[in-house]
Amino acid sequence: MSDAGPGDVGEPSSDAQGTTRAILNLDRLVHEPARLAILTVLAEAEEVEFRFLESVTGLTKGNISSHMAKLEAAGYVTVTKRFKGRVPSTSYSITDAGRAALRAYRAALAQLMRG
């Protein structure tokens, strides 16, 4: 039989509280699936053109632009705009801060998964 009294029922254990705290502490900017995908792609290259992000993530132009604006505001990515002949081309690079945020997010997630 359990020793726990009625008052103990429903109170989270310290483990559960820790897990909740860890989840709440995840960087929400990185945690959003589309932004996580974008940062993952950028982390594998020096510079990535908009077209490629569109191709591999399946996100719409508007979606990518709005996520990029947030990532740029946080200092996680930099944007380069240039012309290829007469066609404008936009490319993105991950910054050191972006790389560190992605690394920290992965580490936090891995720790959570380990329990």
Added chain:
Amino acid sequence: MTQARPAFSGDVGRLAELTRRYARFSVSAGGLGSALGGALVLVAYFVGALVPDLSTGGRLGLAATPLVWIVVKELLRSRYYQRFGRVEEARPVFDRRLHLGLTLFTALVSAGIVVTVLARQWPLQWEAGTVGYLAYVAAMPLLVWQFMRTPLEFIAGVFLVAQAALVLAGGSYRLWEQPQAPIGGLALLVVGVSQHLEFLRLERELKSLRGSQG
């Protein structure tokens, strides 16, 4: 009305792997461009060595091989291998330093050759052959820096440029004089074909990824 696509729902690990593989084709993997370079090295090496009395057309043809290679491989790179959008490869520090080292070494050798030729032949007779020779030798470091980014490309490219310079000046390398060239050329040919096959697999995977994401 078009239906809005859902948020990304794929596997980020796979996304990372595909990006890394695709990015290689911006710098270190030349595919068919490399295969062409390897084939041109073999042609330039054996024609230069085994056909002693080349016609003017033949000489000009051999002299044009490095330029043809560079133009075709760069076009293939930008129009074919990066057609889903340019993704510049993040190269390891060692590769960057090696490339810089090879460029500096080439610059040193080129400068030495140009100075020696100018000193020996001064006052210079402005013959087309000599000017062509000096132009190719002087341009070599720039070509290495800009277009010969891997060791195999370096071996093949430097040979093509050197052979082109020599051919313009009226000579050519003898058989076995530059043994690294046919070996490097053959290796580049094989590596290029294998890279191209890898690109075809990658292309199928990228297309299926696009398909699966609507």
